[in-house]
Amino acid sequence: MIILETKNLAKKYGGLEVLNNVNLKVYKGEILGLIGPNGAGKTTLMNLICRLTDITKGEIYYKGELINNKKTYEISKMGIARTFQVVKPFKGLTVLENVMVGAFYGRKNAKTRAEAKDIAMEALKIVGLLNEKDREPSILPIAQRKKLELARALAMDPELLILDEVMAGLNPKELDDIMKEILLLKERGITIIAIEHVMKVIMGISDRVVVLHLGELICEGKPHEVCNNPQVIEAYLGNKFAQRGVA
Numbered sequence: 001m002i003i004l005e006t007k008n009l010a011k012k013y014g015g016l017e018v019l020n021n022v023n024l025k026v027y028k029g030e031i032l033g034l035i036g037p038n039g040a041g042k043t044t045l046m047n048l049i050c051r052l053t054d055i056t057k058g059e060i061y062y063k064g065e066l067i068n069n070k071k072t073y074e075i076s077k078m079g080i081a082r083t084f085q086v087v088k089p090f091k092g093l094t095v096l097e098n099v100m101v102g103a104f105y106g107r108k109n110a111k112t113r114a115e116a117k118d119i120a121m122e123a124l125k126i127v128g129l130l131n132e133k134d135r136e137p138s139i140l141p142i143a144q145r146k147k148l149e150l151a152r153a154l155a156m157d158p159e160l161l162i163l164d165e166v167m168a169g170l171n172p173k174e175l176d177d178i179m180k181e182i183l184l185l186k187e188r189g190i191t192i193i194a195i196e197h198v199m200k201v202i203m204g205i206s207d208r209v210v211v212l213h214l215g216e217l218i219c220e221g222k223p224h225e226v227c228n229n230p231q232v233i234e235a236y237l238g239n240k241f242a243q244r245g246v247a
């Protein structure tokens, strides 16, 4: 079953064509890896889906419903949550309070502080950040700030979770930990789109991979199929990767 679909989606910033004719299908329950070179349009595509930026052309359907005219907060209530590439926790709020913000804006729609706290505590438990709940986010190391971002998105109780480079800057042990957590989220029934440059992660968690290049989807398939596609090797991975298998 398709949970999200874009049809002939296009985005221009002034004269700059950033996305062109993107037909993306995301199936319920899968982890979809989205890869492509810097500037390919990956974040822009996610910004369009979350309705953070105007659509130049085309349609976006979520669970069969056209969402072109929805507001970002309506998208959150419908069950789409995302993390951001650059983690920006709210200053002056503790880790717990930052996650509570997600509980107020998401599908669970917390009505009281106590309710939001329960939801946030559960999300912090899932990502293993309960011990840090009273700390100031800015003093957390990068791996924990990424977990905070993940917890905030989880507190929104998403059906579709968009992860924008949650792995960047993590060491191998931290990568393994967060990969396991993402696979657990899939087991909980959450559909995931993961934008990622770390190919070990993409190969390790994705059911399917799509490749964006110069604003167009140039390839989709199982991870190993995509990695062996000559166009993808040429545009993104390079020959070294193809010979080695996993970067």
Ligand SMILES: Nc1ncnc2c1ncn2[C@@H]1O[C@H](COP(=O)(O)OP(=O)(O)OP(=O)(O)O)[C@@H](O)[C@H]1O
Residues within 6 Å of the ligand: 013, 016, 018, 036, 037, 038, 039, 040, 041, 042, 043, 044, 045, 085
């Ligand atoms: N608000 C904006 N105004 C003008 N141009 C923009 C804007 N946002 C993005 N762009 C341009 O759109 C193109 C695609 O950017 P985008 O951030 O979507 O790429 P990306 O694939 O996510 O790259 P990266 O892997 O580096 O994060 C780039 O050329 C970028 O400079």
